[in-house]
Amino acid sequence: MNLKLHVWRQSGPNATGRFVAYDVDEISSHASFLEMLDVLNLRLVERGEEPVAFEHDCREGICGACGVVIDGVPHGPHGGITTCQLHMRSFNDGDEIWIEPWRATGFPVLKDLVVDRSSFDRIVQSGGFISVSTGNAPDANNIPIHKDVAEHAMDAAACIGCGACVAACPNASAMLFTAAKVGHLGVLPQGQPERRDRVSALVAQMDQEGFGSCTNHGACQNACPKEISVDFIARMNRDLRCALRRGGD
Numbered sequence: 001m002n003l004k005l006h007v008w009r010q011s012g013p014n015a016t017g018r019f020v021a022y023d024v025d026e027i028s029s030h031a032s033f034l035e036m037l038d039v040l041n042l043r044l045v046e047r048g049e050e051p052v053a054f055e056h057d058c059r060e061g062i063c064g065a066c067g068v069v070i071d072g073v074p075h076g077p078h079g080g081i082t083t084c085q086l087h088m089r090s091f092n093d094g095d096e097i098w099i100e101p102w103r104a105t106g107f108p109v110l111k112d113l114v115v116d117r118s119s120f121d122r123i124v125q126s127g128g129f130i131s132v133s134t135g136n137a138p139d140a141n142n143i144p145i146h147k148d149v150a151e152h153a154m155d156a157a158a159c160i161g162c163g164a165c166v167a168a169c170p171n172a173s174a175m176l177f178t179a180a181k182v183g184h185l186g187v188l189p190q191g192q193p194e195r196r197d198r199v200s201a202l203v204a205q206m207d208q209e210g211f212g213s214c215t216n217h218g219a220c221q222n223a224c225p226k227e228i229s230v231d232f233i234a235r236m237n238r239d240l241r242c243a244l245r246r247g248g249d
Helices: 033-046 118-125 147-157 164-168 175-186 195-208 219-223 231-245
Strands: 003-009 018-024 096-100 109-111
Touching: 003 033, 018 033, 118 175, 118 195, 147 175, 164 175, 164 219, 175 195, 175 219, 175 231, 195 231
Parallel strands: 003 096
Antiparallel strands: 003 018
């Protein structure tokens, strides 16, 4: 298939970016979206031009490294997948495709389609862990956890930190990401001792990173490649209110 790509090009964090149009032809419908960008870059290099910078790693929808806004939609037109899992058969011959990075104060553009997502790391580092000393790790079967509780925790732990929730939100809120990190520990018995301190610390760091507030649009849930529910946001808000009432102790 033959396509016209409108790709966001920005040489650095402080540079002025713009869309640049590229014609790419003979793209296989079986190629993934990132493979199509590989073809574009190969041809740009052959012409002596600067290749398009984009982020990727596993290319299997696991790591969360990939992520661009395609025709205004984070990760592209299909729900429940990452950019690397999107294939060109989802497009038609002659299509014009607009490709840009995540847009958020908390995700400054480094170059072209690559953004700095270290703000997510700092949110997790602020308290998204269990630090209580429990001695040696016991056998898993020695800690009885109801199947529904374990599955609920795994629903939140499925978050890969790609940032699509932020890119989709009109307020650039990171509430779904933060709620997932709070939720997957907060429902397990091991996470109870630090439950209130954890939610207070993560929300405070999220605000410090410059992400917007949640106004219940639900766009984050629709864009999430792991289909994490906004119910976790409601749960985090309840925990936060409890923490504030009790002083976080």
